[in-house]
Amino acid sequence: MTPTYYLLLSALLFTIGAVGVLVRRNAIVVFMCVELMLNAVNLSLVTFARINGSLSGQIMAFFVMVVAAAEVVIGLAIIMSIFRTRRTASVDDSNLLKY
Amino acid sequence: MNLAAEAHQASGVAGAAWLLLVLPAVGAAVLLLGGRRTDKWGHLLGSGTVIAAFVYGVILFFDTKSLPAEGRVANLHVFDWISVNSLDVEFGLRIDPLSLTFVLLITGVGSLIHIYSIGYMSDDRDRRRFFAYLNLFVSAMLLLVLGNSFVTLYFGWEGVGLASYLLIGWYQGKNFAATAAKKAFLMNRVGDVGLALAIFLMFKNIGSTQYDVVFAEIGKQSTGVVVAIGILLLLGACGKSGQFPLQAWLPDAMAGPTPVSALIHAATMVTAGVYLIARSSPLYSLPQAEDARFVVMIIGAVTLVIGCIIGCAYDDFKKVLAYSTVSQIGYMILAVGLGPAGYALGILHLLTHGFFKAGLFLGAGSVMHGMNDEGDIRRLGGLARKMPITFVTWTLGYLALIGFPFLSGYFSKDAIIAAAFGAHGTRGWVFGGIALLGAGLTAFYMTRLLILVFLGKPRWENLKSEDGRAYHPHESGPTMTIPMIILAVGSVAGGAILSGLLPAWLEPSVGELVETHGPLNHTVVSILTVGISLIGAAIAFAIFGRREQPVTRPQRVSFPVRAARADLYGNHLNEALFSRPGVWLTRFLVFVDNRGVDGLVNGIAAGLGGSSGRLRRLQTGFVRSYALSMLGGSILVIAALLMVRFA
Numbered sequence: 001m002t003p004t005y006y007l008l009l010s011a012l013l014f015t016i017g018a019v020g021v022l023v024r025r026n027a028i029v030v031f032m033c034v035e036l037m038l039n040a041v042n043l044s045l046v047t048f049a050r051i052n053g054s055l056s057g058q059i060m061a062f063f064v065m066v067v068a069a070a071e072v073v074i075g076l077a078i079i080m081s082i083f084r085t086r087r088t089a090s091v092d093d094s095n096l097l098k099y
Numbered sequence: 100m101n102l103a104a105e106a107h108q109a110s111g112v113a114g115a116a117w118l119l120l121v122l123p124a125v126g127a128a129v130l131l132l133g134g135r136r137t138d139k140w141g142h143l144l145g146s147g148t149v150i151a152a153f154v155y156g157v158i159l160f161f162d163t164k165s166l167p168a169e170g171r172v173a174n175l176h177v178f179d180w181i182s183v184n185s186l187d188v189e190f191g192l193r194i195d196p197l198s199l200t201f202v203l204l205i206t207g208v209g210s211l212i213h214i215y216s217i218g219y220m221s222d223d224r225d226r227r228r229f230f231a232y233l234n235l236f237v238s239a240m241l242l243l244v245l246g247n248s249f250v251t252l253y254f255g256w257e258g259v260g261l262a263s264y265l266l267i268g269w270y271q272g273k274n275f276a277a278t279a280a281k282k283a284f285l286m287n288r289v290g291d292v293g294l295a296l297a298i299f300l301m302f303k304n305i306g307s308t309q310y311d312v313v314f315a316e317i318g319k320q321s322t323g324v325v326v327a328i329g330i331l332l333l334l335g336a337c338g339k340s341g342q343f344p345l346q347a348w349l350p351d352a353m354a355g356p357t358p359v360s361a362l363i364h365a366a367t368m369v370t371a372g373v374y375l376i377a378r379s380s381p382l383y384s385l386p387q388a389e390d391a392r393f394v395v396m397i398i399g400a401v402t403l404v405i406g407c408i409i410g411c412a413y414d415d416f417k418k419v420l421a422y423s424t425v426s427q428i429g430y431m432i433l434a435v436g437l438g439p440a441g442y443a444l445g446i447l448h449l450l451t452h453g454f455f456k457a458g459l460f461l462g463a464g465s466v467m468h469g470m471n472d473e474g475d476i477r478r479l480g481g482l483a484r485k486m487p488i489t490f491v492t493w494t495l496g497y498l499a500l501i502g503f504p505f506l507s508g509y510f511s512k513d514a515i516i517a518a519a520f521g522a523h524g525t526r527g528w529v530f531g532g533i534a535l536l537g538a539g540l541t542a543f544y545m546t547r548l549l550i551l552v553f554l555g556k557p558r559w560e561n562l563k564s565e566d567g568r569a570y571h572p573h574e575s576g577p578t579m580t581i582p583m584i585i586l587a588v589g590s591v592a593g594g595a596i597l598s599g600l601l602p603a604w605l606e607p608s609v610g611e612l613v614e615t616h617g618p619l620n621h622t623v624v625s626i627l628t629v630g631i632s633l634i635g636a637a638i639a640f641a642i643f644g645r646r647e648q649p650v651t652r653p654q655r656v657s658f659p660v661r662a663a664r665a666d667l668y669g670n671h672l673n674e675a676l677f678s679r680p681g682v683w684l685t686r687f688l689v690f691v692d693n694r695g696v697d698g699l700v701n702g703i704a705a706g707l708g709g710s711s712g713r714l715r716r717l718q719t720g721f722v723r724s725y726a727l728s729m730l731g732g733s734i735l736v737i738a739a740l741l742m743v744r745f746a
Contacts, residue, residue: 018730022726094722
């Protein structure tokens with residue numbers, strides 16, 4: 001099985017994630033798209049590790065996962081508090097630095 | 100040629116010469132700081148300090164006189180004033196015959212005028228402050244004449260300027276007094292700039308301004324420097340002494356109280372210019388300074404004629420006397436411009452003038468005091484019987500001024516005219532002729548004044564003064580008449596006594612009086628002068644003495660009279676030469692500042708503001724548009740990297 005397919009899948013996932021971030025209004029969906037992009041990158045990292053026969057790519061993927069986990073905690077908390085104050089999770093409605 | 104005697108350190112009586120400055124200064128300080136609490140005895144303290152200074156001056160005079168002629172120049176170091184690296188200015192006094200002569204004049208006439216002011220200012224509720232200013236003036240004037248360097252002289256010079264400003268503007272509620280004070284101050288500044296520049300030149304070329312050093316070194320300087328310093332000093336003298344082209348402030352200065360006019364604007368301060376040039380005699384006597392001296396003579400001659408002509412046309416008692424002062428100082432400047440032949444004569448005329456002009460002013464003050472402050476001579480007349488003492492003392496001063504034989508003006512003015520004829524070549528004829536003409540004009544306008552004020556029919560009987568009161572002329576009290584009597588005695592006898600003694604006494608300061616032998620000898624000049632003065636007086640009698648004079652000034656007059664009433668267009672000249680170009684320059688600078696400098700600064704600010712206003716629209720606040728720009732940016736960066744790597 002050629003690694004090219006994995007890379008293509010990774011590119012596809014990344015593109016879906018990027019487009020999702022740009023076009024969707026719901027903060028939860030935007031957030032999920034960000035996660036999608038991160039995991040697309042993880043996939044390509046692991047693929048390159050496999051191609052080059054070195055472990056550094058896999059280690060980097062672990063780091064990304066750890067950071068992503070931390071990011072999910074904070075990001076969800078922020079979205080929660082935004083929803084509580086404005087009764088909406090639309091990213092377009094929160095366009096002010098001070099509310 | 101070593102003109103001035105070597106200076107030695109002052110000791111004994113002279114060691115306390117600083118008392119002269121401190122006494123009046125303390126009086127001024129107490130009166131100014133003490134405020135209303137000193138109202139009751141302020142005038143006594145003010146007069147007392149000046150009289151004390153006079154007494155000390157007399158003691159100092161006799162002490163110095165007892166010394167041999169070579170030992171009469173003394174330096175008194177008081178304290179180090181400015182000491183910065185190579186710049187070293189000491190605060191020192193120079194006690195020599197010249198400064199002592201002035202000390203006696205200033206404190207002597209000053210004492211008399213202080214006493215006179217007690218009576219004259221008795222109705223003024225701020226009399227104490229008046230005496231404080233007078234004391235301040237006396238102190239500054241004494242510093243001016245006693246200082247042993249040009250910098251100390253400058254200090255006193257500015258001090259008298261300040262006192263003069265304060266006193267001219269004494270009636271500050273009246274618009275013309277405030278304006279006159281400002282005018283005097285500003286026109287004096289023009290002259291002061293000249294004096295300051297002269298001092299800078301001395302610092303630069305000689306490194307010191309102390310008289311001893313400057314006069315020892317000045318001979319080694321180039322002709323250009325000597326002439327420049329000479330002319331700049333003359334500019335200073337012109338400002339302070341009301342000489343052409345800066346004469347216009349002096350008549351306006353008559354807005355001040357009459358004792359001020361007598362003390363500051365007749366007897367002492369305005370003669371500071373003559374003092375300055377006489378003090379700088381070692382400089383002006385140099386052969387290199389020939390041109391500077393020539394300019395001095397021209398200024399003196401022009402001024403003396405201008406003063407006389409304008410004096411003939413004015414109807415204000417004090418302003419006529421003011422122009423007379425301008426013209427008499429013109430004589431003094433002419434005299435000191437003659438060089439060694441004239442220094443002592445200039446000082447002699449200064450002293451006699453100090454006596455008789457102060458007396459004339461005090462007489463004018465006495466008349467105005469008794470006539471509801473009326474100064475328009477056309478509204479006076481026939482006052483001789485009402486004010487006999489004023490009339491007699493004034494007439495003696497008048498006779499002294501026009502050079503009546505054997506009164507003081509006869510000795511001093513005739514000597515100057517004779518010396519002017521003694522200048523070599525055609526100069527002698529020109530300057531002598533002008534001085535002689537001036538004597539005739541002086542007799543004319545003074546006689547006009549005498550007739551219109553004291554003789555003839557009283558024109559005031561059916562008139563009322565500005566404030567609606569009828570005139571009740573009366574003789575003034577003893578505090579006013581006694582100083583007038585003393586000054587009158589001085590104007591009668593002063594010339595005869597001083598003319599014999601003064602030249603020899605001043606020799607250590609200004610050098611030996613060189614006798615000149617012009618085409619006309621002294622006797623002929625005397626006869627001519629007296630003759631021309633008599634003709635002038637006779638013409639005045641013929642015009643003003645025989646006919647009834649109108650109460651208001653005639654409006655249909657010939658051109659010379661109109662020109663003279665307009666100060667011979669002196670104000671117009673100053674306005675056209677200095678004032679208007681100054682205004683234009685200011686307007687131009689304001690324009691450049693508003694449009695150029697401000698335009699640049701405001702333009703930059705507006706540009707930045709405008710462009711940032713446009714840039715601000717980029718910040719929409721929509722997260723997704725930021726995300727798009729991040730994506731776009733990242734793609735660009737990556738594309739660029741790939742291009743670099745694979746291209």
